[in-house]
Amino acid sequence: MEKCLIFVDSEYAKNAIELLEVARQIFDLAPYETYALCIHDITESANGAFDHIIYVSDESVKCHDAKAIAIIMEELHVIHNFGAILIPATQIGRMLAPRLAIRLHVGLVADVTAIEHIDGALQMVRPAFSGKIMACISNLGKKPIMMSVRQNVFLYNEDLNKATSHETFYPKSDLTTNIKWIKTVEKPKSKDIRDSEVLVSGGGGVKKGFHRLTELAEALGGEVSASRHIVDSGIASRSIQVGQSGKTVSPKLYIALGIYGSLQHVEGLKNVKHIISVNINKDAPICSLSDIVVEGDAIEFIEKLVDKIKSEADESK
Amino acid sequence: MKIICLVKFTPDIENFIYDYEKNVLVRENTRMVINPDDACALALALKYKSKHPETVVEVVTMAPLSILPHVQDLIRRDVDSAAVISDKLYVGSDTYVTSKILAKYLMNQTFDLILTGTHAIDGDTSHVPSQIGERLDIDQLSNIIRVDEQLLSLTSATVDVDAEHSISTYEIELPAILSLQKESKYKLPYVKYVDIEKDVSDRIQIIDNAMLGFDQSEVGIDGSLTKVSRTYVKKMSKNDRVIVKNDEAGIETVYAFLKEKGFV
Numbered sequence: 004m005e006k007c008l009i010f011v012d013s014e015y016a017k018n019a020i021e022l023l024e025v026a027r028q029i030f031d032l033a034p035y036e037t038y039a040l041c042i043h044d045i046t047e048s049a050n051g052a053f054d055h056i057i058y059v060s061d062e063s064v065k066c067h068d069a070k071a072i073a074i075i076m077e078e079l080h081v082i083h084n085f086g087a088i089l090i091p092a093t094q095i096g097r098m099l100a101p102r103l104a105i106r107l108h109v110g111l112v113a114d115v116t117a118i119e120h121i122d123g124a125l126q127m128v129r130p131a132f133s134g135k136i137m138a139c140i141s142n143l144g145k146k147p148i149m150m151s152v153r154q155n156v157f158l159y160n161e162d163l164n165k166a167t168s169h170e171t172f173y174p175k176s177d178l179t180t181n182i183k184w185i186k187t188v189e190k191p192k193s194k195d196i197r198d199s200e201v202l203v204s205g206g207g208g209v210k211k212g213f214h215r216l217t218e219l220a221e222a223l224g225g226e227v228s229a230s231r232h233i234v235d236s237g238i239a240s241r242s243i244q245v246g247q248s249g250k251t252v253s254p255k256l257y258i259a260l261g262i263y264g265s266l267q268h269v270e271g272l273k274n275v276k277h278i279i280s281v282n283i284n285k286d287a288p289i290c291s292l293s294d295i296v297v298e299g300d301a302i303e304f305i306e307k308l309v310d311k312i313k314s315e316a317d318e319s320k
Numbered sequence: 321m322k323i324i325c326l327v328k329f330t331p332d333i334e335n336f337i338y339d340y341e342k343n344v345l346v347r348e349n350t351r352m353v354i355n356p357d358d359a360c361a362l363a364l365a366l367k368y369k370s371k372h373p374e375t376v377v378e379v380v381t382m383a384p385l386s387i388l389p390h391v392q393d394l395i396r397r398d399v400d401s402a403a404v405i406s407d408k409l410y411v412g413s414d415t416y417v418t419s420k421i422l423a424k425y426l427m428n429q430t431f432d433l434i435l436t437g438t439h440a441i442d443g444d445t446s447h448v449p450s451q452i453g454e455r456l457d458i459d460q461l462s463n464i465i466r467v468d469e470q471l472l473s474l475t476s477a478t479v480d481v482d483a484e485h486s487i488s489t490y491e492i493e494l495p496a497i498l499s500l501q502k503e504s505k506y507k508l509p510y511v512k513y514v515d516i517e518k519d520v521s522d523r524i525q526i527i528d529n530a531m532l533g534f535d536q537s538e539v540g541i542d543g544s545l546t547k548v549s550r551t552y553v554k555k556m557s558k559n560d561r562v563i564v565k566n567d568e569a570g571i572e573t574v575y576a577f578l579k580e581k582g583f584v
């Protein structure tokens with residue numbers, strides 16, 4: 004039976020669960036077991052989702068120290084001989100995966116967004132050239148298959164009621180670190196657009212009236228997001244940017260107002276259920292992805308739709 | 321202090337033209353530019369040097385020799401020297417091999433600090449700096465948006481690291497690799513007018529495989545552990561979409577859709 008090790012970044016516990024879907028796709032029908040590596044605290048959601056949880060409590064291991072965690076994972080690999088090692092492409096994950104790949108002398112694929120099996124060979128799909136192209140990468144070396152996985156792309160819908168075993172692991176190597184944490188300052192909290200089920204998003208076409216997107220977002224109980232065009236012109240903050248250089252979002256409804264729909268933008272839309280686009284050009288690329296295309300001015304659309312929603316709500320009172 | 325800056329030259333991706341008809345990128349005539357993150361890292365080094373004249377800044381790049389004019393341009397911005405690692409054998413190297421080649425060169429250099437970008441806009445893996453860190457057995461931090469110049473010494477650096485929801489400050493012992501991102505906003509100085517035509521060739525060293533001594537099987541495509549088997553421009557999938565006008569009937573259609581799906 005193959006074993007798959009998944010690193011749990013405790014700050015993004017949800018992403019570790021997503022990686023179970025990657026494991027499922029890699030091994031396809033072959034039997035396999037999943038191992039979660041948790042540093043310092045056992046992530047609650049891993050219980051029941053993984054077959055095994057390996058827990059490292061050693062105080063000298065710091066969560067920000069990729070060098071030490073890579074050593075721990077190598078020690079684990081020597082014991083378990085994993086068939087695959089998956090690491091979420093978080094800030095620490097992206098420093099950890101390359102170190103571990105060097106220690107294990109294996110190839111590493113970055114920021115994977117899809118898994119394919121072509122003629123029996125595993126292909127890992129990832130964006131490159133700032134999301135302008137997609138590349139299929141194959142691994143030529145020996146086991147384990149290693150990749151970092153883009154956050155928020157895979158969806159895991161399988162059993163979350165497994166009988167998970169727990170094991171505390173005591174690393175043998177000396178893991179003192181030369182990186183000292185001084186402080187962490189939270190960024191001012193805007194609501195995370197990735198948590199919103201409805202996004203009202205604006206692009207170059209609504210540069211002038213961008214602030215009015217809030218009216219529609221409020222009427223639909225959603226959040227406002229933006230394309231790179233708007234962020235680069237300084238109208239909105241980078242934290243609400245959708246796309247390759249921004250965030251990957253998976254709302255149920257995405258309303259694209261005056262958004263052209265460049266590849267890099269569309270790259271940030273994953274598992275979006277419905278798209279409504281409003282554009283003076285009904286042939287803009289975003290429109291070909293939409294359930295409904297409204298041909299016309301986006302700000303006018305906001306006014307009309309908000310009025311409609313309000314008047315319908317009044318009537319049903 | 322001796323600072324080595326790892327610089328990659330990449331196609332100017334922002335100005336790629338995309339042909340929607342044929343679904344391809346038009347790559348002819350794309351200019352090469354210094355990778356944006358790397359420009360910030362180098363700019364920091366030069367800023368530090370301008371305040372601490374005893375600082376020595378070396379640029380190291382692995383690239384085809386066609387980028388030499390770009391390297392000369394960097395030297396004219398007050399870089400002390402450059403090493404251009406270039407050999408036909410190195411073409412097609414994945415990050416495992418790229419870091420192996422760069423690390424072999426770096427292993428025989430003296431330095432107090434290595435500055436790099438966090439990611440390059442073409443290959444876009446963010447692997448190379450951490451892999452070099454592992455190969456040289458030194459620490460490395462990515463996503464740096466500020467280096468405290470007051471606290472930068474031969475033995476340690478204090479840096480701000482950008483994570484999604486927060487900014488963390490770390491003190492890291494040197495030698496180490498600090499990888500900046502372009503949001504750090506350090507700007508390269510201009511070339512002084514008198515230096516525009518300056519001959520700087522004596523400050524550029526070209527390093528080939530005769531000097532690094534790899535076996536052919538260890539580098540390039542042969543030595544790589546990953547292979548790009550196919551690239552494609554993402555297809556836009558078509559839906560059975562409805563096109564309406566921005567009028568009463570159009571708004572009615574949208575509203576009915578929102579209602580049916582439970583959004584209002």
Ligand SMILES: Cc1cc2nc3c(=O)[nH]c(=O)nc-3n(C[C@H](O)[C@H](O)[C@H](O)COP(=O)(O)OP(=O)(O)OC[C@H]3O[C@@H](n4cnc5c(N)ncnc54)[C@H](O)[C@@H]3O)c2cc1C
Pocket residue numbers: 110111112113129131132137138140326327328355357358380381382383413414415416418435436437438439440441442443444445446447448449546548551
């Ligand atoms: C479409 C495509 C997909 C690819 N996918 C993968 C993959 O998944 N895995 C893999 O192992 N390889 C992959 N590669 C190969 C990889 O891009 C090359 O090895 C590349 O030379 C280095 O990687 P990078 O651009 O990702 O650099 P990054 O690691 O993103 O660069 C980070 C920093 O490292 C420094 N640096 C990087 N390269 C150099 C250099 N040549 N000279 C000096 N400094 C440098 C710079 O400071 C730079 O800012 C891919 C290549 C392509 C074209």
Ligand SMILES: Nc1ncnc2c1ncn2[C@@H]1O[C@H](COP(=O)(O)O)[C@@H](O)[C@H]1O
Pocket residue numbers: 206207208209232260261262263264281282283284287299300301302
């Ligand atoms: N007033 C408007 N309302 C809706 N869409 C618009 C408006 N003006 C421009 N657009 C579209 O908005 C997109 C903006 O493109 P760009 O300026 O390249 O980001 C394009 O697809 C335009 O067709």
